[in-house]
Amino acid sequence: MPVDPLNGRKEVTVSDVAAAAKVSKATAARVLGGYGAASEAVRDRVQAAAEQLGYHPNALAKTMTTGRSNSIGIIVGDIENPFFAQATRGAADVAKAAGYDLILLNSDEHAVAEENAISVLLAKRVDGILVAPASTTDPSSLREAVERARPMVLFDRVADGLDVDTVVADNLAGARRLAQLLLDAGHRRIAFVSTIAHADEYRVGDRLGSSSVDDRVRGFVGALADAGVDDPARFVRLNARDGVPAVVRALVDDGITAIVASDSLIAQAAFRELRTLGRRIPDDVSLVAFDDADWTSLSAPGITVMAQPIHEIGAEAARLLIRRIAGDGAPTEHVVLAQRLVERESIAPPRS
Amino acid sequence: MPVDPLNGRKEVTVSDVAAAAKVSKATAARVLGGYGAASEAVRDRVQAAAEQLGYHPNALAKTMTTGRSNSIGIIVGDIENPFFAQATRGAADVAKAAGYDLILLNSDEHAVAEENAISVLLAKRVDGILVAPASTTDPSSLREAVERARPMVLFDRVADGLDVDTVVADNLAGARRLAQLLLDAGHRRIAFVSTIAHADEYRVGDRLGSSSVDDRVRGFVGALADAGVDDPARFVRLNARDGVPAVVRALVDDGITAIVASDSLIAQAAFRELRTLGRRIPDDVSLVAFDDADWTSLSAPGITVMAQPIHEIGAEAARLLIRRIAGDGAPTEHVVLAQRLVERESIAPPRS
DNA sequence: AAACGCATTGAGACCGGTCTCAATCTACGC
DNA sequence: GCGTAGATTGAGACCGGTCTCAATGCGTTT
Structure with missing residues (x-):
């Protein structure tokens, strides 16, 4: 029974459940992970033991093996800016529906912060990254992700010379x-x-x-x-x-x-x-x-x-990214969404 | 040299660097992880090999061993709501300065979504969780984190009967x-x-x-x-x-x-x-x-x-949480921040 | 009873890093 | 040169899950 370094509290592992259910670790993992085969009797026994012991999966261990984290990184200029809050919400909804969570980082529109954010996200092995690039003309901070073949989609702005999907408004x-x-x-x-x-x-x-x-x-x-x-x-x-x-x-x-x-x-x-x-x-x-x-x-x-269709920009970017994560190798897409005019009272002829 | 399942591309490991630098994996890890001791000659050799091979750390593997992810979960009602966008920004800045990133999840003020979000965050072994609770009167969805002794701080609202830190406005x-x-x-x-x-x-x-x-x-x-x-x-x-x-x-x-x-x-x-x-x-x-x-x-x-001091609510919540993560065992704190009246022109005597 | 096919199970390797501790090396003092 | 202390290094275990494949079990057919 391992010790959690944050507080000495113990997290129950597949091995603990296996021992309690008198099956191998591999069998217990199959039942708890929902893959492979297991007899009904074994399955019941393992599930009872897991519930009894209070087993909770460790997503990091799973990612170590599978290489899939089910997390998507999103780098925005400033989450406090309503534009980015809305786009992030759009992305979050699409991501959530597909089983992903978002790791949020602010770049403050600075290339250095953006590059650091990319590194953090790559280290955390996110499955893909959504970025509102800090610079259209100097996308060097984004190259690392591209070179390491991590799926990336840019939204709101493009990055010159970068062959990745983009979603912008017209x-x-x-x-x-x-x-x-x-x-x-x-x-x-x-x-x-x-x-x-x-x-x-x-x-x-x-x-x-x-x-x-x-x-x-x-x-x-x-x-x-x-x-x-x-x-x-x-x-x-x-x-x-x-x-x-x-x-x-x-x-x-x-x-x-x-x-x-x-x-x-x-x-x-x-x-x-x-x-x-x-x-x-x-x-x-x-x-x-x-x-x-x-x-x-x-x-x-x-x-x-x-x-601008802000929410949809974020949502569409997430949809493209999820397709890339799933292995879509089609040529890069550049989505341009229409804007909508809202006429109010702030226009009148000039005074001359 | 392992294969990355997302695309077949290879990520360089400490073992690869060790082989190239002709040292043990443990020594290479010490140099690359910045802990323990290493002679200057070995250090130079390892760093040169890492750079040559394009080594990038794997934060998940590190977390597996250390139990520390350097991630903080934040659960808000709706990131699109300016209140939460601002609070999140406040939290993100404090977190970033302390070396943490944020994992963002929306609860839409629903207990079920909040409980699911808690589970996701716990599975990802976040170091702590910030929550704007969906319910003050029924905090059952938050108990799991508390029972598993994961540091948690509530902001904007409290949860009755839950012995955790809170930050609210007056x-x-x-x-x-x-x-x-x-x-x-x-x-x-x-x-x-x-x-x-x-x-x-x-x-x-x-x-x-x-x-x-x-x-x-x-x-x-x-x-x-x-x-x-x-x-x-x-x-x-x-x-x-x-x-x-x-x-x-x-x-x-x-x-x-x-x-x-x-x-x-x-x-x-x-x-x-x-x-x-x-x-x-x-x-x-x-x-x-x-x-x-x-x-x-x-x-x-x-x-x-x-x-409301929204930004500060988020920032203070993050500060308290980081203290808890660091092992602070002091009694729970309940911070109440003053609000500021902004008088404009929307008040006049009633017509009678 | 034996052979066959399929389902189930377990052993062991593995992901990529950290940690412990014994072995080895190096520098210094006598 | 020898002994001692401290620095450095490497072997191996470990984190908690997934995966592969051989062994085993079970049911059916001959």
Whole structure:
């Protein structure tokens, strides 16, 4: 009867049950593990002994032999971010239905933390890994898992040069549509705001560090260019992490009449700053955003948003991963899910 | 050189490194595991071989021997709920700093799912478990972990009769204060709305299934009673899960002049319903709530809320758990963290 | 009773690391 | 050179389960 080092308490093993049931360890394991063959008499005896002794399986020992842990690792930027909480929930539900649990790690969108998370998960022999990559352009931290042939699926953003499955929302089309709404309302001075880090001011053709933001910017710029707006890239504001309020203030001072916020946190900060500046939405500045956060329907005015199928992104990523774990060797898939426009009251024609 | 069953790929073991470095398996393990003694020459040789062969540790094998997994299980109602996402983030940060990762499972506030989650976590030999219990009054699903002496800390709610550490917010005081604000504004017909399931209408002395809601109701009722309100229990509405809007409608029809929403989701539904009914906040109905959700500061009017220290609840729970894992045998602790009132514009005197 | 086929069972190896303790090595002091 | 003490090393057991295959048991047919 072994001793549990955490507290000296004993965990009952298959061997203990076997001895009590007067069968071999292998037979007891067959009964308790639910594989192989056992006579009804032996089975009853083993199960009675297991219940009597209080046997509980050790999943680690099982994994040691089978190589299967029934765990899936999931690495998100920050679980506190509603986007990741929802995607994680979607993934968790699909995983749970298939008999997997999730090991959760936050990367804070940093490559070092992401690489460390990958190592931890590989050491724990997870069956597969879901990642919202910290970087689209430098996926080096993800290569280890790929090289060790551990199934991996990326969600929300892709990683350039990595041949793995991906599940993202159609940010290009979503951004085009948001921009088009503003253009249709008569706006020409429309800004796009993101917090993403980028070395310089945005130029057409730049590849941004997050493909979801890159797609949004390209959709935005493309729609403006198609509408004949001169040099639309000058309306793109990146690196806003140090202060969305300041960026919004400068934009308003520059005569911007509409803002596309890359996510709901940015939109929230913009909303607050416009309120502070005494600028009315949408009379003075129209505001639209990605993601249908709760507040966007409760603010006055409600904000027109492009809602992502967040839950489904997580769920689909988990489905793909589980198929890979099961041995699916088909070519990699790149799923692009449609976004849904939610029109509210934050768009009006510019004041001119 | 073993074969990985997931894909036939080989993982390098300590034995492989030992052979390459011409030392025993035990010596190679000492170097790679960072324990015991090894000469500098041997150490260099082993590390070079490990790097050359691409050795990666197997955490499961280590746990088999040490009994320590460096994983903490966390069971929340629903990770998509901002409360749990934030608490989880708080826990994850403390855990990570102490060298632990989190295994996340959702209970959906169901005892069966919670019991299953406990079993999964125990099978995986997590070092400890954090739980937001599905039931305060029936903690049977949690007993297994306690009986098997696995460290456990409850957060957000307690479980009656379970001798484990707990971390909760001071909901009693928070509710008294919210109620007092409304009383001070002149309200006497104040309703408290919760979605919690309860067999009958609330009666003073009833023990509700979630201690956080129970505390809120008791604080609410207590404040009203102290203010001389006759039979305040009649203003408590439970079981609103099937339709906060209908509950709000009925309350308004009954001449209720103020509402205390037990959480921000309920407040949100009430806000929408009042808006739909054409009732102005706070002119017609004052509305206050627990939790400082984003939307409560962006709505018009902003909602006065009692903000919980959510992040800190998760973080403190993880700190207590890590102490227990480390062998702390002190009597159980019951931490009650203060809430913070955030006053906005949702309170006005009743119309009379 | 013997032969055959199938089901059941047990012995032993194995997963990949940690731990214990005796054997061996090394450095130092006399 | 010898003895001693401490450092280093290796052999083997062990964690708790799964897997393989030969041995055994059982039922049926000839």
